[in-house]
Amino acid sequence: MTGPLLLGVRHHGPGSARAVRAALEAARPRAVLVEGPPEGDALLGLAADEAMRPPVALLAHVVDDPARSAFWPMAEFSPEWVALRWGLEHGAQVRFIDLPASHSLAVESAEEEGGPRVDPLGSLAEAAGYDDPERWWEDVVEHRDAAADPRAPFAALGEAMAVLREAYGDGGHAVDLVREAYMRTQMRSAVREFGDQVAVVCGAWHVPALAGKFTAAADRALLKGLPKVKTELTWVPWTHRRLARRSGYGAGIDSPGWYGHLFSAPDRPVERWMTKVAGLLRAEDRQVSSAHVIEAVRLAGTLAAMRGRPLPGLAETTDAVRAVMCEGSDVPLGLIRERLVVGEALGEVPDAAPAVPLQRDLVRTQRGLRLKPEALERELELDLRKETDAGRSRLLHRLRLLGIGWGEPAQSRSTGTFRESWRLRWEPELSVRVAEAGVWGTTVSGAATAKAESDAAGATALGAITSLAELCLLAELPDALPVVMRALADRAALDTDVAHLAQALPALARTLRYGDVRGTTTAGLAEVAAGLAERICVGLPPACAGLDGDGAAEMRTHLDAVHAAMGLLPDPDRLRERWCGVLGRLASRDTVPGLIRGRAVRLLLDDGRIAGEDAARHMGLALSPGTPPADAAAWIEGFVGGGGMLLVHDERLLGLVDGWLTSVAPDAFTDVLPLLRRTFAAYEAGVRRTLGELVRRGPGVRTGPGDAGVPGFGAGLDAARADAVLPLVALLLGRHGSRDLCRSDSFA
Structure with a gap:
């Protein structure tokens, strides 16, 4: 070697990686300098550990503010990784030479304004007549003869980058001038120590700046006065999916799995x-x-x-x-x-890598529960009656409370409260979230408890506190629950907004329900929930009067949620009876918006509190000629919104809707049409088709004896067809062979 060997590469380029390995084998340098934060030098030995499996990344974060962080990702086919491994395997001195993370993280995230941003590969591809930089790179680098001179591509790329730097300067990346000044100082230091037996592996864009004539005094002037913060570094697992995005130093690639295949x-x-x-x-x-x-x-x-x-x-x-x-x-x-x-690759790092205590506790818990992080999203079904699954549920809920979104709750295929479904996917950024959460404690349980207590003290919205109480129960945080309960009771006593109370009650009802499954004491929650229910019953009717369209839509959502919650509270029969009285008052008050009145009638009908004749009477009044068309359409939306089978099976109601719609004046029809279209568009295609056939034939019109004119619908019960299904019902109920289920009238 006759001077430092400059190997300008494309980050995560398999062709560059192969060429770097060949060039190092030919030159055999005593020192290998790699673009990366110098604080990572203490961690370089871990790259040779058998437990280290790329893709991995160096993670640097500010000690007092872990959210301020940066990654330096490396895959098996990254030239930097190949250079590190070659140097460690051949006894060479390996060092990182980029600007220290303590300086780069102290600078604002936005780069200084400069000239237009330059894409070096895009510019070279365009000059060569290519419209796709990836295709150009494949042709000139990935497909070149491996037996050719290993230094040839680096010389060619260096010359090309020199031309681009002459034309574009720093290319719109002013911070690169500072980075390159630091690289030159590190390179000079290595040359003084090892002579010309030095190889430098860096982005090809930087080669002209490292090969040019710059004085040490000028570089020191550029580096003088740089801001500085205290940082910590470690290795963390990375994924191929994250390599496919622009991250870290903007070295994202489109096809890491394909590149990994070409390299291996x-x-x-x-x-x-x-x-x-x-x-x-x-x-x-x-x-x-x-x-x-x-x-x-x-x-x-x-x-x-x-x-x-x-x-x-x-x-x-x-x-x-x-x-x-x-x-x-x-x-x-x-x-x-x-x-x-x-690709789906997720790297691994050895246990010897530095980590905050919370990270170590999380890893221990994951191993104990046999819940391994994976890059590919997967579904996880949990049975809370099993100890391991219950532990997994607690862990995932605690991490959610800490803001570590490894798992997201999913809709379970089972309606039982002992089942939970989750969607899991481990993202590299979660390592930063773990570091951030480390300020709350050294264990997952302790950190989640401290975070819950802090959130309860700072929460001002009643709904936020009830959600927090629910999460504390799901996460099984008995030390935090009393603190949250006191905050909940204090806030509930002061809040007089019925909408807030209605928003909070469903979460408390779910919490009580989950407590039965998980064996958690919820006596205090039951008292608060019962008090909220009583206050809702008193305050809801006046709160529903005079609402505009948006307010009525929001209140209808609260109405449905409270209705579902009432049956889950202590003393459900008494509360349900009182709640039905509230619904009856809402259904009959003209000052209540049609959307709320229609929904109240539907809820009473579904619960069997009123007969079909009473529902038809309410609908007839709401659709009378004296009712404004818009208000009548809103009543219909409240009554039949969310499902149209009621109209399919009760042709009296369908006839009322049909008769009212045909009587609407032409000038008002265009106003009510969007409301009705929004209501009926939510129905399943089969329901809409059946309703269309019924309306075309005419509701209540029979075309023949025992036939409604629509397949599957008749004028009355067909006893013979009903009896045919009874043996199957008996089998499902475990009463196979019983004579009690031999005739349809046994159910009557």
Whole structure:
């Protein structure tokens, strides 16, 4: 070597990674300098640990403000990772030489304004006549002969970048001038120590600045007075999916899974890739044979030749897969992109890596519960009657309380309270959230308890406190619950807004219900919930008077939620009886908006508190000629919104709606049509079709004896058809063979 060897690379480029490895093997430097924060030098030894599996990233964060953080991600095919591993394996001195994180994190996140932002690869691709930088990079780097001079691509890229730097200066990244000044100081120090036996691996954009003539005094002047903060660094797992986004130093790539394949495939990369695709499609029950693989390889090669490319790239392989294996459909390509082109890899770091105590406790808990973080989103079904599943539920709820969104609750396929469903996906940024949450405690349980107590003290909205109480119960935080309960009782006693009370009650009802399943004492919650229910019953009727359209819509939501909650509270029969009296008053008051009155009648009808004749009477009054059309349409929306089977089975009500609609004046019809369309558009297609047939035939009109004119609907009970299903019902009820279920009138 006759001077520092400058290896300008593309971050996460497999071609650059192979070339770096070849160049280092040929030069055998005594020191390898890599673009990255110098504080990470103390962690470099972990890169050689057998438990370290890329993709991983260096995470730096401000000690007093963990949210201010930065990542330096590395994959197996990243040139920086290859350089680190080569240096560690060959006994070379390995160092990071970029601007220290203590300075870079002290600077505002927004870069200083400069000239237009320059995309180096895009500019070079455009100059070469390419409209796609990725395709240009594949042709000139990824597909080059591996046996050629390993330094040739670095020399060519260095010359090209020098031309771009002459034309664009810092390219709109003014902070790069400071970074490059620090890199030069580190490079000079290494040359003094190791002579010319130094190799520098950095982004190709920086090569002209490192090779140019700059004085040490000028560089020191640039670095003088830089702001500084105290930082901590560690290794954290990364994912291929996160590599596919622009993050860290803006080195995002589109196809990390494809690049990883190109780097790891020992030979015939196209053939091996097509085999992977075929295996994935077969696992999804698609018919893909060996003949498909052979034909797809041939087509990819043909497309590359027709397009003037040296070898098939991702575009050619994707087009071939679409035509041969997917029969021209783009639908399976989404799966291929998610699983293979991007990939599902999640890295691992050794236990020796520095971590906050909370992170270590989280890892221990995850292992104890056999709940491993994964990059791919997956569904998790929990049975709270099992100890392990109950522990998993507690952990996920505690993390949610701490703002660590590893899991999100999902709609369970079971209606039982002992079941929970979650969607899990581990994102690298959650490592920052864990560091942030470390200020609350050293264990997940202790941190969640402290966070809940702090939130309860600072909460001002009644709904927020009730949600917090529910979460404390789900997370099983017995030390925090009394504090939250005191705050809840104090706030509930002071809040006089019925809407706030109605918003808070459902969460308390759910909390009481979950307490029965989890064995948690909820006596204090029951008293507060009962008090809220009483105050809602007193204050709701006057609160519903004189509401505008938006207010009525919001109150209808509260009405449904309170109705569902009443049956879950202590002494449900007494409260339910009183609540039904409230609904009766709402249904009969002309000062209450039609939307609320219609909903109150529907809730009473569904509970069996009023008969169908009474519901028809209420509807007849609401749809009388003296009622404004808009108010009548709102009543219908409240009554039949959310499901149309009631109109299908009760043709009296359908006839009232039909008769009213046909009598609306033409000038008012255009005003009520959007309301009705919004109501009926929410019905399932089958319900809308049946309603259309009933209206076309005419509600209440029979076309023949025992036949409503619509398949499946008759004038009365068909005893023979009803009896046919009774043996199956008996089997489901465990009364198979019983004579009590042999005739339909046994249910009457």
